Amino acid sequence: MKILVTGGAGFLGARLARELLRTDRLDGRSITELAVADLFPPPADLRADPRVRVHTGAMLDQAALFASGFDGVFHLASAVSGECELDFELGLRSNVDSTRVLLDGLRKAGNVPRLVFASSVAVFGPDLANPMPDLVSDNTLPSPQTSYGTHKLMCEYLIADYTRKGFIDGRSARLMTVTVRPGKPNGAASSFFSGIIREPLAGMQTTCPVDPDVTHPVSSPSNAVRGLMTVFEASREAMGGRLALNLPGLNVSVGQMLQALEEVAGIRVRQRVRFERDERIAGIVANWAKGSTADRALALGLRADASFQAIIEQYMADCRQPSYPADALRGLER
């Protein structure tokens, strides 16, 4: 089975690629080739695997690759929310035009490959005509309030039409906010959902820009990867008559996140987080989903993470891997 992961050098894409290589099976078949396409080369462990083919460059230049006959595709490559707001044309090019090139290549290959598109909870937004419910569901009318969410939604509908026409066998899985992300704060409005856990664990002081009662649906990286793989393996019938679905999210408040941090890592670690309201970020977050449901994903057997403690413990276990910075858990040392 020949698999393509776009965005496969990114945080989530590389994690998905690793999991595919580890299980070595997808939909009951063995993985003979894993193409990793991204702007940058993937981490060394992926490059070292003999099944991996690295394709570095913009998706807009990869039409021939996409038409080369993949059996399955995970499409994760995307300009993120902040980039799209800063550079409108880059967003359209990276998210809409690139997806068109991918879909047209897959159509030309003619073998009706299965495709999972990494969509986002960002398709939902407040809507004066129909205020967003407390929990966004598979049946909530999307009303994106970012270019990123707009692009994701447009691609969902495009993928549904390519599928209806029989060109691909596509589906769209809406990721919840993935936390805890490693690395540095990235300036995205959602960055603090990782920062308020990651920084204190590394021994650094940090600020939380929103009130403790702010709630949001989140997912651990490994649960997000499980969601993408499960949606890939689902039969068309099991998708329940529609091709886009919410992945399960753990609906949690910032206060609960910090309480979990204290339980896992102690009060000294938690006390490194200070509340300092940032009106700009708080305003953006106020327009986000306060929580989500995922009835159709639950019917596929998917579940939200068991607890935010479990999400923190997953991050701490990751940090003990050699590929993570040695000081990622410095804050735990006594």
Next chain:
Amino acid sequence: MKILVTGGAGFLGARLARELLRTDRLDGRSITELAVADLFPPPADLRADPRVRVHTGAMLDQAALFASGFDGVFHLASAVSGECELDFELGLRSNVDSTRVLLDGLRKAGNVPRLVFASSVAVFGPDLANPMPDLVSDNTLPSPQTSYGTHKLMCEYLIADYTRKGFIDGRSARLMTVTVRPGKPNGAASSFFSGIIREPLAGMQTTCPVDPDVTHPVSSPSNAVRGLMTVFEASREAMGGRLALNLPGLNVSVGQMLQALEEVAGIRVRQRVRFERDERIAGIVANWAKGSTADRALALGLRADASFQAIIEQYMADCRQPSYPADALRGLER
């Protein structure tokens, strides 16, 4: 005021252009220039008006025109449903790529022009996960089952994002099925909604491919034009917090349409329609909206046509214009 009508040589576009020239005002301002862009030149009466500028050719080649500083735009140009199903790439080019060229030109002009996009009731479709309600409303989750409906929906969201960014002041008005269209049957599945009125009035036998109890939301051409102009003139606030809305439709059954024909034109005319079920067409129509509501358009003061009799009478009045074929009402002669 400098106005652009894309698709302005088509049936509805030319009618809109005529009405704009007749009233000579839009949003309280006088119309100094009316650009008519289409693949073909508009009818002679439009070409003869000194305010009209004709731009013939594909929208993809009109980037400079679109950036030339319009105050208002009505975007009606579109490949229709049947064309898009036959030629997938033509559909994307004509409906999605062309709209991108238009929007980017308007953005580059920098004057934040107002734009009304002619969307369609075709954005709605059946959805196993959430069966279509009997009446599709502004709050119904779109689930298009044609490429045409997919493109319309993608453009609605794109226009909302260009508007959110402050590049244009856009809104999308979903047209119901416009009837009675003049001319020949055009092979579209919806063609019979005009044919069962137009052909018997011209003295021709015709068949109706669906059962008399099939219902659908329809609009007269002049009510559709009124809808587009009213949505143009609405304030952003009056749009009620969302930029796409249903225009009002008259929810009517085929049997009621024929009863109206009998009342207006007599039983001999009605008897020229014979029911001959066409499983292909009946199957397509079974997936269409059975009716619609339009609460937000009603709040703008718009109303559905008063009756199907009134729609037929509008068509008969049109037929008495010199531009219509002399034999369009031949069936009425005794």
